Amino acid sequence: MxxxxxxxxxxxxxxxxxxxxFRSIPLQKWISAIALIVTTGxxxxxxxxxxxxxxxxxxxxxWEAPYGITLVADMFAALLVLTTAMVSLCxxxxxxxxxxxxxxxxYFFSFFLFLVAGVxxxxxxxxxxxxxxxxxxxxxxxxxxxxxxxxRIQLRETIKYLLINIISSMIFVLAIAYLYGITGTLNMADLxxxxxxxxxxxxxxxxxxxxxxVFGLKAALFLYFWLPGSYSAPPPAVAALFGALLTKxxxxxxxxxxxxxxxxxxxxxxxxxxxxxxxxMILGTIxxxxxxxxxxxxxxxxxxxxxxxxxxxxxFSSVSLIGSLYYFVHDMIIKALLFLLAGAVIIxxxxxxxxxxxxxxxxxxxxxxxxxxxxxxxxxxPPFGGFIGKVFITQGGLENGDYIVAGIGxxxxxxxxxxxxxxxxxxxxGETILSKKEEGKVKNVLLPCSILAALTILLGLGAEWxxxxxEQAVEGLMNPNFYIQAVLHD
Amino acid sequence: METLMTIxxxxxxxxxxxxxxxxxxxxxxxxxxxxxxxVHIMLLSMAGLKTGAVxxxxxxxxxxxxxxxxxxxxxxxxxxxxxxxxxxxLSYRTYKTFGTDDMDQLRGSKYE
Amino acid sequence: MKFSNVMxxxxxxxxxxxxxxxxxxxxxxxxxxxGGGFIGGLVMTAAIVLFYMTFxxxxxxxxxxxxxxxxxxxxxxxxxxxxxxxFLFDVPFLTQSFTYVDLPLxxxxxxxxxxxxxxxxxxxxxxSVMTIILSISEDV
Numbered sequence: 001m002x003x004x005x006x007x008x009x010x011x012x013x014x015x016x017x018x019x020x021x022f023r024s025i026p027l028q029k030w031i032s033a034i035a036l037i038v039t040t041g042x043x044x045x046x047x048x049x050x051x052x053x054x055x056x057x058x059x060x061x062x063w064e065a066p067y068g069i070t071l072v073a074d075m076f077a078a079l080l081v082l083t084t085a086m087v088s089l090c091x092x093x094x095x096x097x098x099x100x101x102x103x104x105x106x107y108f109f110s111f112f113l114f115l116v117a118g119v120x121x122x123x124x125x126x127x128x129x130x131x132x133x134x135x136x137x138x139x140x141x142x143x144x145x146x147x148x149x150x151x152r153i154q155l156r157e158t159i160k161y162l163l164i165n166i167i168s169s170m171i172f173v174l175a176i177a178y179l180y181g182i183t184g185t186l187n188m189a190d191l192x193x194x195x196x197x198x199x200x201x202x203x204x205x206x207x208x209x210x211x212x213x214v215f216g217l218k219a220a221l222f223l224y225f226w227l228p229g230s231y232s233a234p235p236p237a238v239a240a241l242f243g244a245l246l247t248k249x250x251x252x253x254x255x256x257x258x259x260x261x262x263x264x265x266x267x268x269x270x271x272x273x274x275x276x277x278x279x280x281m282i283l284g285t286i287x288x289x290x291x292x293x294x295x296x297x298x299x300x301x302x303x304x305x306x307x308x309x310x311x312x313x314x315x316f317s318s319v320s321l322i323g324s325l326y327y328f329v330h331d332m333i334i335k336a337l338l339f340l341l342a343g344a345v346i347i348x349x350x351x352x353x354x355x356x357x358x359x360x361x362x363x364x365x366x367x368x369x370x371x372x373x374x375x376x377x378x379x380x381x382p383p384f385g386g387f388i389g390k391v392f393i394t395q396g397g398l399e400n401g402d403y404i405v406a407g408i409g410x411x412x413x414x415x416x417x418x419x420x421x422x423x424x425x426x427x428x429x430g431e432t433i434l435s436k437k438e439e440g441k442v443k444n445v446l447l448p449c450s451i452l453a454a455l456t457i458l459l460g461l462g463a464e465w466x467x468x469x470x471e472q473a474v475e476g477l478m479n480p481n482f483y484i485q486a487v488l489h490d
Numbered sequence: 491m492e493t494l495m496t497i498x499x500x501x502x503x504x505x506x507x508x509x510x511x512x513x514x515x516x517x518x519x520x521x522x523x524x525x526x527x528x529v530h531i532m533l534l535s536m537a538g539l540k541t542g543a544v545x546x547x548x549x550x551x552x553x554x555x556x557x558x559x560x561x562x563x564x565x566x567x568x569x570x571x572x573x574x575x576x577x578x579x580l581s582y583r584t585y586k587t588f589g590t591d592d593m594d595q596l597r598g599s600k601y602e
Numbered sequence: 603m604k605f606s607n608v609m610x611x612x613x614x615x616x617x618x619x620x621x622x623x624x625x626x627x628x629x630x631x632x633x634x635x636x637g638g639g640f641i642g643g644l645v646m647t648a649a650i651v652l653f654y655m656t657f658x659x660x661x662x663x664x665x666x667x668x669x670x671x672x673x674x675x676x677x678x679x680x681x682x683x684x685x686x687x688x689f690l691f692d693v694p695f696l697t698q699s700f701t702y703v704d705l706p707l708x709x710x711x712x713x714x715x716x717x718x719x720x721x722x723x724x725x726x727x728x729x730s731v732m733t734i735i736l737s738i739s740e741d742v
Contacts, residue, residue: 010686017678020675173530
């Protein structure tokens with residue numbers, strides 16, 4: 001009986017509903033900020049509980065697993081929930097100053113919180129159909145956030161994004177239907193037991209590939225064609241939230257299904273995943289290097305990171321998984337940071353074409369150096385957060401003999417560094433062409449960015465201290481029995 | 491019966507796919523909703539049809555039909571209902587703003 | 603433009619009450635039999651939409667002066683809060699309980715906390731569906 005693990009889902013959900021009744025926008029801002037601060041606190045406490053008591057489970061409504069819906073908080077999910085809460089808090093604060101009255105009036109903060117609730121729900125659920133429901137809560141909020149404001153580009157991109165996601169959601173339901181037809185259960189722990197019992201034959205492997213396609217679409221793993229357009233349409237605070245959270249939920253689902261349920265035939269599934277990851281990294285990097293548009297460069301960097309994280313999973317050793325996890329958490333933070341900074345650059349320069357931006361560092365030195373830190377961290381330069389993840393992933397890959405893909409990972413890191421340095425060198429360095437008066441106004445930008453930058457440095461320097469938690473998370477991923485025991489025999 | 495339902499689902503899915511691939515926005519919306527119907531029928535027939543009595547309290551029978559696919563289907567119907575409604579409003583707004591419902595013209599230009 | 607159709611108006615005045623009654627029936631039947639908040643809400647919405655169609659939007663808004671967005675939010679709030687109630691009794695989230703009460707007129711009646719949840723769903727469905735339909739129909 002751990003009702004506390006419903007709180008990271010309930011607090012944003014209830015607050016979001018509450019906000020609809022308040023017309024006063026300052027009040028809405030205050031309440032939503034407080035809600036996310038409390039969520040952060042609760043998530044940190046949940047991590048503490050898990051590190052002392054092991055995996056927490058809750059059978060909703062008292063219906064025992066595998067019949068009822070179970071919420072499961074293991075270390076992996078809890079770390080992601082904590083990161084989600086912190087990142088969304090920063091994005092929220094950034095949104096206060098930049099999102100504009102027009103969106104705030106149409107329940108922007110409510111949908112913002114619904115999205116956070118959906119993301120947290122996806123992380124904590126222990127039931128594969130409930131995962132679908134939480135996905136939908138998150139996606140519906142994201143459609144609204146994407147289209148809110150009603151600019152031409154937003155409407156156009158929302159249609160494509162919506163269409164892609166409706167189709168992938170329906171394939172998700174279809175895959176669940178097949179899985180239910182074969183195993184007769186939906187509880188993920190029970191599925192793991194059943195699949196191990198009857199053996200993962202060709203049929204189940206095919207179903208697992210269907211799941212890979214679905215989650216690959218959501219996570220932008222190789223099937224990323226929809227992402228660059230739709231992520232560059234919304235305002236920066238929303239884009240940051242999308243870049244930091246939405247694709248990550250897809251990655252989380254891949255992690256969960258392929259470490260807990262379909263781990264019996266890695267020579268098929270994990271090999272396929274590895275090559276998808278390699279292609280994702282290569283194609284994403286090409287996009288990031290080729291574009292001279294601030295938004296597009298950052299957007300393509302989201303795709304590269306997805307490839308690297310999934311590569312760590314596909315190697316499937318404890319070293320590479322720890323690396324993946326570090327990079328996962330790091331990437332949520334750093335992508336939010338990059339989107340927010342790029343948003344600030346675009347607001348100040350009033351354009352997103354890199355050729356027309358120059359010398360911003362003269363009037364905005366602090367912003368410039370923050371961007372520099374973010375760029376170094378993204379590329380994995382020590383002592384920042386990205387370094388540890390990349391080291392472990394590469395080490396795991398090399399130990400496993402996947403020299404080519406590990407090499408691709410390292411090579412793309414270099415190009416990633418080039419792509420973001422391109423923004424720094426062209427946008428911040430050089431001759432200052434805008435006077436103070438010509439610049440767009442930004443406010444409330446530096447504080448959230450500084451917090452996120454501090455987090456990524458902390459993740460790097462405090463690796464010694466956080467390692468325990470990540471190790472516990474990976475232990476849980478490598479041994480599905482912990483999860484099964486916690487859910488079915490509590 | 492299951493075979494027939496599977497074939498029906500297949501037909502619905504192919505009609506849905508065809509409609510989604512057309513240019514007109516309204517047809518695409520209809521296509522997604524037919525597509526979801528196909529998926530729902532598939533979901534329903536996956537656990538076997540008519541394997542026992544209605545799964546309600548008070549029915550006295552040796553075997554009951556599995557209620558879970560029905561519950562899943564209901565949830566999925568509600569979600570797709572909300573999505574279709576949202577999609578319709580969005581298409582309408584897009585049509586009003588752009589003055590066209592042709593997907594080819596909603597492609598987006600290089601210089602934005 | 604005032605559009606009026608005597609036959610439609612006369613029929614609507616009767617039909618609406620039949621539909622509303624049916625909606626209430628479905629809502630209460632939902633605990634043990636097919637029906638429930640979602641279906642009840644949809645049927646109720648059908649009645650309201652019929653009303654909007656027969657008499658024009660301005661008249662309808664005078665007769666039903668409610669903000670459907672708020673109704674929807676209120677319903678969702680009730681639905682979630684009934685789940686949160688379980689925190690007070692130290693049982694898992696969303697746990698339901700029921701009891702038998704002797705009500706006047708009805709005799710022994712089963713009262714379940716899940717009925718409250720259903721009220722929430724009922725209102726949420728009415729609120730959200732009406733919001734969607736009105737937002738499409740308003741700007742022509």
